[in-house]
Amino acid sequence: PATSTMGDHGRDRNSSSTLDRSTADRTETEPVRTRWMPKPEQILILESIFNSGMVNPPKEETVRIRKLLQKFGAVGDANVFYWFQNRRSRSRRRQRQLQASLMADPRAVPGVTQQAGGGVLPHEPPTSSSSSSTSSNNSSFPCSSSASSSPSSYNFVMDDGSDDLFSMISSQTPFMCSSHVPRSHHMFAWLHETLNSFPSFRAFCSMT
Amino acid sequence: PATSTMGDHGRDRNSSSTLDRSTADRTETEPVRTRWMPKPEQILILESIFNSGMVNPPKEETVRIRKLLQKFGAVGDANVFYWFQNRRSRSRRRQRQLQASLMADPRAVPGVTQQAGGGVLPHEPPTSSSSSSTSSNNSSFPCSSSASSSPSSYNFVMDDGSDDLFSMISSQTPFMCSSHVPRSHHMFAWLHETLNSFPSFRAFCSMT
DNA sequence: TAACTATGAATGAAGG
């Protein structure tokens, strides 16, 4: 009872009908629409296909993939479609961000330097040290977008497979968490100054 | 220091085979990517911005905010992005739950009704459910009360121990408004007022 | 120590 099987890529009625929450009823025919949770085997397959270069399978291919995945659990065409769409999107964004952060701090090398801090969107390296605000990153990758040649057809991009269940390079860093907690008035001083950089703030202040 | 990975909270939906991407073998070096832990000052700022009405800052603004937060500790754009998204989502959820439980039994409108499992959650401020139209009514900021009246004993003075102030502020009631970029000074109005509840802030301002 | 809570970080599903 999950798997949305919308036959077509396009639309699907499907309104999250916000039904009752809570109460784990024992009732059969559960109305609650739970989302598809791809099983590891399914992810493996999807990931493989994606990394093989088929990042945007046509409908025909999507159906085939779905049938394949179905051997390991219920799944609909839509699920497959969405999966590729999201994978594509997030992969690209991740890539873009990686590039951007790499530009800001060339020191971070692929080896092992990931740490807390997060990134622009998906995962990104820390921000450690005093990275002066130099980053005004732009769109940073010609990427595929330009190739609008064939609609909904193979789009071999050879993503470097930045991440997947298997080639995940564990990166851990000792690193110290600078617990630099500024004194309160220093904070205010700084905050005040910062806020003043907002024209709207100055306007507001002069208004009162 | 093994940090066993056997937690297994939640996870594990009937997965057919024995294979799980999350609880699988973590035999290697600890891949524990520590997650971002916003500092009190950062939370104050984020909360302020959120409560000012900017519940969904555009990318541009997100970067701005990140740079601001960065003064108090390492943080990435993604962290900010996630923070707002979660804040928004959970605020809404609480709202829904509140309303639901309110509909079930209008009589119970306690501020604190600890109950196991299914009760009302901690209070989240009123939210005129998009009553639409005109009246923005209000203006009553949640902070108010104690703070403004008299110097309600804020022993600032101390150079360092004034952190506890932030925890007070951060728990103040917020109000949600439509997810639009207000582009106005509401944000600053709220922030300004909030900050003014800090004697040390006022002192600082009058000093410059 | 285990259960619980709050919340950061993903990711499935849509809307535009």
Place this chain on the structure above:
DNA sequence: CCTTCATTCATAGTTA
């Protein structure tokens, strides 16, 4: 494609 929402996973911190 992009952005947003809802749900889920994972964990630092707290509590009994």
